[in-house]
Amino acid sequence: MVREAAEAFQAATEQLTDILPNGLHERGPNGALLAVTGSMIPVLNGIMSVSDVPDAEEIRLLCEKAEPHVQQLPWSIRLRGEAGEEITTLAARRGLSTRLQQPFMLLSLADGPEVGRDQRQFGPESVTVRPLGDDEHETFAAVLGTAFGAPPVIISSLYTPHVLGQAFVKAYIAEADGIPAAAGLAIVTERHVGLANIGTLPDHRRRGLGRAVVEAILRDARAAGAHTAYLHSSDEALPLFEQAGFRTEESWAAFTA
Known part of the structure; x- marks a missing residue:
C-alpha cells in the first residue's frame, strides 16, 4: 500500500x-x-x-x-x-x-472514518467548503500565499487556470462567513488522491477550517472511487492530519540548498 x-x-x-x-x-x-x-x-x-x-x-x-x-x-x-x-x-x-x-502519511479511504459536510458551524462562524473554478486561481493563490507567508505569484504561476482546469486537479476553498480563509489541493491519479498545500489564514487558525478542507477532499475522493489518500506533512501540520485519520508510514529525505 x-x-x-x-x-x-x-x-x-x-x-x-x-x-x-x-x-x-x-x-x-x-x-x-x-x-x-x-x-x-x-x-x-x-x-x-x-x-x-x-x-x-x-x-x-x-x-x-x-x-x-x-x-x-x-x-x-x-x-x-x-x-x-x-x-x-x-x-x-x-x-x-x-x-x-x-513524514509520508496515508489514509485508507475504504476503512477510514466518514468525513464531514460542506457546511458546518464553528462557534460563531459558518464555514462552507467548495471546489474552486479555474477562473478563481487568484483567490486560491491569495489564500495560500498569505497562509504560507509567500508571494501569491509563486502559487498562481504554477496553479494557473489551465492547471486548475485539469480533470485530475481540484482546488478547494473554505469560506468563513463568506470570506476565503483556507485552501487546499487534491490530485487524483487512478485510485489514489494526493493532498497538498493545505493552508489557513493566520487570523482563522485553530478553528477547524483546515480540517474542513481535508474532509471535503477525502469525501469527494472516496465518492470518485479513490481507495487511498496520501500526503507529505510538515511537523506543524501533523496533528491536523492525524486527527483526520492519517498515519505516518515512513519518512522521506529531501536535499535542498
Whole structure:
C-alpha cells in the first residue's frame, strides 16, 4: 500500500509537469523521476526516487540532466529509501546540503472514518467548503500565499487556470462567513488522491477550517472511487492530519540548498 501510494505520488508529479508549458520530465533507467515545473518551490523541481534502495548512479545521471534546467531555480533530491553517503555527497557537491525529513502519511479511504459536510458551524462562524473554478486561481493563490507567508505569484504561476482546469486537479476553498480563509489541493491519479498545500489564514487558525478542507477532499475522493489518500506533512501540520485519520508510514529525505 505504501509503495503504491509513493508511485502514485511520483506519477502525479509527472502528470502535473506534463501539462505545464515549460515543464520537463524524464525517467531514469530504474524509474527515478526528473521533473522541473519552473516553480520557485524546491520540491517541485528536481529528482524523486521511490525505490526502497535509491540508485546512486541513476541519481547522478539525472542530476547531470537537471543542471541546465535548474540553474536559476531552487531544486531538490527526494528519496523514499535511505540516503546513503554516496548520494548525500553527490547532493552536497551540487549545493544541496540541507537535508530535511518529510513524514509520508496515508489514509485508507475504504476503512477510514466518514468525513464531514460542506457546511458546518464553528462557534460563531459558518464555514462552507467548495471546489474552486479555474477562473478563481487568484483567490486560491491569495489564500495560500498569505497562509504560507509567500508571494501569491509563486502559487498562481504554477496553479494557473489551465492547471486548475485539469480533470485530475481540484482546488478547494473554505469560506468563513463568506470570506476565503483556507485552501487546499487534491490530485487524483487512478485510485489514489494526493493532498497538498493545505493552508489557513493566520487570523482563522485553530478553528477547524483546515480540517474542513481535508474532509471535503477525502469525501469527494472516496465518492470518485479513490481507495487511498496520501500526503507529505510538515511537523506543524501533523496533528491536523492525524486527527483526520492519517498515519505516518515512513519518512522521506529531501536535499535542498
